[in-house]
Amino acid sequence: MGERLLVIGGDAAGMSAASQAKRLRGDDLEVIVVERGRFTSYSACGIPYWVAGDVTERDKLIARSPEKHRQNGIDVRLGTEAVAIDVAARKVEVRHGGTSEQLGFDQLLIATGATPLRPPVPGVDAKGVYGVQTLADGEDLLDRLANSPRRAVVVGAGYIGIEMAEALVRRKLTVTVIDRAEQPMTTLDPDLGKLVHEAMEGMGIDVVTGTSVDAFETTSAGEVRAVVAGGTTYETDLVVLGAGVRPNSSLAAEAGLPLGASKAIRVDERQVVRDHEGIWSAGDCVETYDRVSGRYVHVPLGTHANKQGRVAGTNLGGGSATFPGIVKTAVSKVCDLEVGRTGLLEADARGAGLSYEAVTVESTTRAGYFPGAAPITVKLLAERGTGRLLGAQLVGREGSAKRIDICAMALWNAMTVADLAMVDLSYAPPFSPVWDPVLIAARKAAEVV
Amino acid sequence: MGERLLVIGGDAAGMSAASQAKRLRGDDLEVIVVERGRFTSYSACGIPYWVAGDVTERDKLIARSPEKHRQNGIDVRLGTEAVAIDVAARKVEVRHGGTSEQLGFDQLLIATGATPLRPPVPGVDAKGVYGVQTLADGEDLLDRLANSPRRAVVVGAGYIGIEMAEALVRRKLTVTVIDRAEQPMTTLDPDLGKLVHEAMEGMGIDVVTGTSVDAFETTSAGEVRAVVAGGTTYETDLVVLGAGVRPNSSLAAEAGLPLGASKAIRVDERQVVRDHEGIWSAGDCVETYDRVSGRYVHVPLGTHANKQGRVAGTNLGGGSATFPGIVKTAVSKVCDLEVGRTGLLEADARGAGLSYEAVTVESTTRAGYFPGAAPITVKLLAERGTGRLLGAQLVGREGSAKRIDICAMALWNAMTVADLAMVDLSYAPPFSPVWDPVLIAARKAAEVV
Numbered sequence: 001m002g003e004r005l006l007v008i009g010g011d012a013a014g015m016s017a018a019s020q021a022k023r024l025r026g027d028d029l030e031v032i033v034v035e036r037g038r039f040t041s042y043s044a045c046g047i048p049y050w051v052a053g054d055v056t057e058r059d060k061l062i063a064r065s066p067e068k069h070r071q072n073g074i075d076v077r078l079g080t081e082a083v084a085i086d087v088a089a090r091k092v093e094v095r096h097g098g099t100s101e102q103l104g105f106d107q108l109l110i111a112t113g114a115t116p117l118r119p120p121v122p123g124v125d126a127k128g129v130y131g132v133q134t135l136a137d138g139e140d141l142l143d144r145l146a147n148s149p150r151r152a153v154v155v156g157a158g159y160i161g162i163e164m165a166e167a168l169v170r171r172k173l174t175v176t177v178i179d180r181a182e183q184p185m186t187t188l189d190p191d192l193g194k195l196v197h198e199a200m201e202g203m204g205i206d207v208v209t210g211t212s213v214d215a216f217e218t219t220s221a222g223e224v225r226a227v228v229a230g231g232t233t234y235e236t237d238l239v240v241l242g243a244g245v246r247p248n249s250s251l252a253a254e255a256g257l258p259l260g261a262s263k264a265i266r267v268d269e270r271q272v273v274r275d276h277e278g279i280w281s282a283g284d285c286v287e288t289y290d291r292v293s294g295r296y297v298h299v300p301l302g303t304h305a306n307k308q309g310r311v312a313g314t315n316l317g318g319g320s321a322t323f324p325g326i327v328k329t330a331v332s333k334v335c336d337l338e339v340g341r342t343g344l345l346e347a348d349a350r351g352a353g354l355s356y357e358a359v360t361v362e363s364t365t366r367a368g369y370f371p372g373a374a375p376i377t378v379k380l381l382a383e384r385g386t387g388r389l390l391g392a393q394l395v396g397r398e399g400s401a402k403r404i405d406i407c408a409m410a411l412w413n414a415m416t417v418a419d420l421a422m423v424d425l426s427y428a429p430p431f432s433p434v435w436d437p438v439l440i441a442a443r444k445a446a447e448v449v
Numbered sequence: 450m451g452e453r454l455l456v457i458g459g460d461a462a463g464m465s466a467a468s469q470a471k472r473l474r475g476d477d478l479e480v481i482v483v484e485r486g487r488f489t490s491y492s493a494c495g496i497p498y499w500v501a502g503d504v505t506e507r508d509k510l511i512a513r514s515p516e517k518h519r520q521n522g523i524d525v526r527l528g529t530e531a532v533a534i535d536v537a538a539r540k541v542e543v544r545h546g547g548t549s550e551q552l553g554f555d556q557l558l559i560a561t562g563a564t565p566l567r568p569p570v571p572g573v574d575a576k577g578v579y580g581v582q583t584l585a586d587g588e589d590l591l592d593r594l595a596n597s598p599r600r601a602v603v604v605g606a607g608y609i610g611i612e613m614a615e616a617l618v619r620r621k622l623t624v625t626v627i628d629r630a631e632q633p634m635t636t637l638d639p640d641l642g643k644l645v646h647e648a649m650e651g652m653g654i655d656v657v658t659g660t661s662v663d664a665f666e667t668t669s670a671g672e673v674r675a676v677v678a679g680g681t682t683y684e685t686d687l688v689v690l691g692a693g694v695r696p697n698s699s700l701a702a703e704a705g706l707p708l709g710a711s712k713a714i715r716v717d718e719r720q721v722v723r724d725h726e727g728i729w730s731a732g733d734c735v736e737t738y739d740r741v742s743g744r745y746v747h748v749p750l751g752t753h754a755n756k757q758g759r760v761a762g763t764n765l766g767g768g769s770a771t772f773p774g775i776v777k778t779a780v781s782k783v784c785d786l787e788v789g790r791t792g793l794l795e796a797d798a799r800g801a802g803l804s805y806e807a808v809t810v811e812s813t814t815r816a817g818y819f820p821g822a823a824p825i826t827v828k829l830l831a832e833r834g835t836g837r838l839l840g841a842q843l844v845g846r847e848g849s850a851k852r853i854d855i856c857a858m859a860l861w862n863a864m865t866v867a868d869l870a871m872v873d874l875s876y877a878p879p880f881s882p883v884w885d886p887v888l889i890a891a892r893k894a895a896e897v898v
Binding site for chain 2: 055159324412428434
């Protein structure tokens with residue numbers, strides 16, 4: 001074999017890179033993947049739907065098993081944790097069970113992902129407090145749910161927190177969601193967050209906003225029994241941490257590799273760690289270029305992890321690929337409410353010192369006269385003067401979510417709202433009013449910028 | 450009043466222009482609209498759904514009634530037909546009932562729309578042969594359906610023909626569709642048209658392709674009783690003409706106004722008739738710039754008519770607007786199959802002398818493990834060498850159609866498939882696999898161009 005590629009982390013980014021590099025170079029490249037868990041290439045985004053019962057078994061969330069990867073010539077080592085990187089000596093110390101080993105490398109890819117944020121308060125490590133990051137987390141929670149708990153508290157009202165709250169309501173638990181922010185889903189402006197808030201209450205979820213968790217109370221057996229927040233004690237049978245994640249970059253930092261302001265690993269557009277040829281990184285542990293703001297940000301999403309992994313793998317495989325950045329597109333589902341966003345929020349625009357106008361329009365997902373026409377709210381931000389689209393958010397019923405992609409494409413191409421208003425989007429009564437809601441919003445925005 | 454604007458035709462383009470101009474100029478502009486029919490601003494695209502019973506009453510298809518337009522200060526004259534334009538003298542001869550009148554104008558907008566193609570064969574004007582163009586056509590057909598016919602023949606397997614066939618099947622008729630082409634829906638390549646063909650047969654529609662209609666046989670009372678095509682006689686109780694439309698441009702042509710190769714009226718990007726300041730045209734009677742091929746084409750769709758009418762109205766109102774052209778985007782629904790297309794077909798690309806590659810991928814509308822994940826087929830055409838996206842087609846189940854807008858946005862911005870493959874599109878398991886089907890297709894295309 002010519003070279004050895006060592007990959008730390010066997011999830012989306014790591015395995016995409018490993019697979020692509022191996023496919024391109026075959027026997028010329030030895031590929032070893034060390035993964036501290038028991039699984040590879042799984043969909044963490046699917047965990048809430050597994051907990052809810054939509055996905056019936058764990059293995060459906062696994063895109064490619066360790067065995068499959070091994071059949072493709074990749075040496076996957078499960079239960080193996082990297083504990084130190086020696087950049088100068090080109091080796092990594094790994095631990096498996098009680099033993100430790102030094103693995104040399106020619107090329108190293110760091111795909112250590114992200115770690116759930118844990119509120120730094122008493123009791124956070126109690127039994128009955130669950131993360132939603134790994135398949136093992138999902139299994140632990142499902143085991144607990146098998147014992148018929150009645151009440152749950154979800155800490156954090158971001159995507160994962162809300163999806164988990166819905167899953168638990170559907171499993172007949174009484175659910176309280178607690179978040180520090182003014183409205184749930186701070187990836188939206190508060191006016192659209194309010195619509196999400198209302199939808200959550202409509203599902204029967206108790207939503208407590210503007211409130212931080214002070215402590216978790218535990219039983220003498222060390223099990224969580226209540227959450228104390230804002231002077232109130234919420235009795236509960238279990239807690240789910242849905243307060244987001246931070247990049248799992250400590251291993252890289254300890255090795256002297258550069259981190260950005262977000263504490264994520266700094267990489268160039270080829271996914272090479274800055275100023276460290278031969279050391280690569282991809283996925284939830286890296287920072288990413290935001291094409292709209294021109295800043296580097298940490299946006300841990302499976303879609304970026306897959307693309308970045310593939311880019312790294314293509315380059316490792318002798319090809320040439322670059323990751324062109326992101327525009328912060330995301331969608332989610334809250335009961336039958338669909339939520340999408342891309343680009344800057346109002347707070348982001350203000351923070352960047354941009355002068356902007358915001359318009360919000362109400363329309364329908366289909367022609368108004370067509371059965372199933374459902375309400376959709378579209379909000380656009382455009383730069384005053386230039387008319388450049390800065391951001392888009394939408395909240396609506398069935399058929400709304402994927403319209404955010406139109407706005408993502410407009411941001412990607414730095415279009416003005418006036419240009420966007422005239423694009424030849426598809427129209428037929430079952431799918432859209434004759435002016436698509438996005439076009440209506442763009443037209444209104446063009447009138448005021 | 451300062452000036453008089455005379456509008457010929459009170460549907461989407463004409464009334465959009467009239468409304469916008471009146472809104473901007475108020476009492477400074479007298480606006481007269483002559484419309485030979487009984488309605489204004491209606492959705493012809495909705496007629497198949499009205500016939501099917503999805504839309505329960507005619508008036509739901511009317512976006513704005515003549516009375517509403519009159520309340521906005523527009524002088525709408527129904528049952529009034531323009532029969533001659535005198536460009537030099539700035540006047541139009543109109544007929545209302547048995548009387549005729551000359552109406553002078555300062556500005557003239559021609560929005561005469563399109564006319565259904567009628568096969569030039571014996572019997573085409575028989576009773577029981579229905580167009581699908583006006584609300585009156587819809588009323589006539591519904592009256593006939595009230596008398597429990599058993600069989601119908603639809604001539605033409607384009608969008609309207611297929612939608613009408615589905616509507617009639619849902620009304621329990623036995624339906625035969627006859628078309629000259631190799632496959633239904635020639636706005637798709639034949640390989641995707643085949644999927645539509647299969648879906649139609651799955652609905653119980655008898656699909657006869659590669660066959661022209663030779664004659665309509667009639668009873669002694671002058672009612673259609675059979676369609677003769679390709680040597681076979683198809684007995685029927687009624688016929689629907691769904692063979693497309695031609696621009697209704699004869700009035701303009703007789704007045705010496707310029708037509709393009711498609712026989713549609715030639716306009717500039719402000720919607721002014723070429724070399725005729727003060728004479729405007731918009732909607733299904735004009736030709737339109739195709740941004741992908743660089744040619745002028747005739748694409749009669751309500752979405753263009755609305756935009757063009759608004760552009761003309763803005764300019765007439767003292768503002769400044771241009772219609773930037775189209776990329777030939779369209780969607781349709783065949784039973785629960787969703788069909789989208791944009792840009793060039795293979796035949797178009799060959800006709801334009803372009804060297805291209807075509808890729809087709811099968812994927813799913815949601816994450817594969819998510820309930821309701823449905824098949825979707827995406828076909829992309831990309832220029833060899835440059836990698837520029839040339840066209841896209843997709844056929845799939847629920848959640849497929851609006852993805853064509855991603856491709857329309859890519860064409861609009863002249864993106865390469867390699868660029869498209871890396872765009873930050875939305876991802877969540879209920880809405881998309883981690884690589885959206887469009888991204889997968891773009892990635893594959895980028896590998897081969």
